[in-house]
Amino acid sequence: MSDASFSSGGFPARRMRRLRQNATLREMLATVRLDRRDLIAPMFVRAGTGARWPIAALPRQEQISPDVAAETAKRWRDLGLRAVLLFGIPEKKDAVGSGAWDAAGPVCQAALRIKRAVPDMLVIADVCLCEYTDHGHCGPIYTRSDGVQDVDNDAALALLCQAALAYAQAGADVIAPSDMMDGRIGAIRAALDAAQFTHVPILSYAVKFASCLYGPFREAAGSCPQFGDRRTYQMDPRALGQVRPEVALDIAEGADLVMVKPAGAYLDVIATVRAACQLPVVAYHVSGEYAMIVAAAAAGCFEEKPAVMELIGGIKRAGADLIITYFAERLAGWLG
Ligand code: PBG
Numbered sequence: 001m002s003d004a005s006f007s008s009g010g011f012p013a014r015r016m017r018r019l020r021q022n023a024t025l026r027e028m029l030a031t032v033r034l035d036r037r038d039l040i041a042p043m044f045v046r047a048g049t050g051a052r053w054p055i056a057a058l059p060r061q062e063q064i065s066p067d068v069a070a071e072t073a074k075r076w077r078d079l080g081l082r083a084v085l086l087f088g089i090p091e092k093k094d095a096v097g098s099g100a101w102d103a104a105g106p107v108c109q110a111a112l113r114i115k116r117a118v119p120d121m122l123v124i125a126d127v128c129l130c131e132y133t134d135h136g137h138c139g140p141i142y143t144r145s146d147g148v149q150d151v152d153n154d155a156a157l158a159l160l161c162q163a164a165l166a167y168a169q170a171g172a173d174v175i176a177p178s179d180m181m182d183g184r185i186g187a188i189r190a191a192l193d194a195a196q197f198t199h200v201p202i203l204s205y206a207v208k209f210a211s212c213l214y215g216p217f218r219e220a221a222g223s224c225p226q227f228g229d230r231r232t233y234q235m236d237p238r239a240l241g242q243v244r245p246e247v248a249l250d251i252a253e254g255a256d257l258v259m260v261k262p263a264g265a266y267l268d269v270i271a272t273v274r275a276a277c278q279l280p281v282v283a284y285h286v287s288g289e290y291a292m293i294v295a296a297a298a299a300g301c302f303e304e305k306p307a308v309m310e311l312i313g314g315i316k317r318a319g320a321d322l323i324i325t326y327f328a329e330r331l332a333g334w335l336g
């Protein structure tokens with residue numbers, strides 16, 4: 001260390017523990033602070049009225065109908081939460097995922113109702129097709145010239161644009177594409193601009209790894225791939241070299257905020273992205289990370305509250321400006 005304060009004096013003149021003796025001073029020196037305004041709460045919406053369906057894989061989370069989504073948003077707003085991230089569960093699925101851009105579908109209906117009931121709740125709409133396709137992939141399937149079935153990247157773009165436009169028209173404040181198709185940010189930006197949604201920002205799932213930690217989400221959203229996996233489009237957790245290009249491309253194409261997902265095993269990636277770009281960085285603490293903590297706390301491994309504060313706090317310390325977490329409601333209560 002070149003800093004003189006680190007090299008000058010050693011024990012007994014320098015006692016770092018002196019900074020830890022007074023609880024008030026400890027509180028003042030806690031410079032990495034979680035704040036309710038940093039949190040984004042995921043919401044699973046499904047057609048119906050006055051309905052809630054528990055999600056077995058995600059304790060305390062539920063699928064809710066659009067009217068309940070509006071009530072929930074109101075409750076969360078009263079708790080100090082500022083943003084929700086909407087995922088839709090359609091009544092019918094097909095090969096192209098046409099439910100994704102249905103103006104009468106649950107995401108559009110929830111966006112409309114939330115904005116009407118709680119105008120200052122930020123509504124972020126996840127854009128992807130996997131909840132809406134009968135095969136569970138994030139884009140339509142085609143057979144490549146070598147006979148292999150794959151997701152048709154360029155055909156997916158037009159469909160993602162339709163979904164993004166439907167959500168913007170329904171009042172979503174932010175559009176968040178999570179599909180990992182190449183070129184989607186540019187395509188969606190152009191589509192939004194052409195429809196006079198130049199003011200609607202894009203939160204890009206820029207660095208999204210193919211992770212086993214999405215398991216509970218896929219049960220919650222009914223979006224399990226029916227064959228194969230997502231490794232031809234989501235990133236390989238071992239491929240550190242792809243992080244910067246993915247972020248650079250999305251920024252060049254017009255992303256306004258960039259996301260890293262999952263969060264806990266990727267703190268180094270969050271720090272890298274934080275250092276590499278000037279834009280807000282969002283981290284997604286995903287369903288499997290949530291389920292692990294809830295299960296470990298239930299098994300008596302640790303108390304849930306301090307564990308969540310430490311683990312979500314670590315994501316903040318790594319450099320995330322905003323954190324998407326299924327603990328948002330609990331954290332809002334704890335943070336006061
Ligand atoms: C859809 C999507 C997924 C998640 C967010 N958007 C699942 C996936 O890619 O299979 C995962 C979120 C979580 O696990 O909490 N593309």
Ligand code: ZN
Nearest residue numbers: 128129130138
């Ligand atoms: Zn998807």
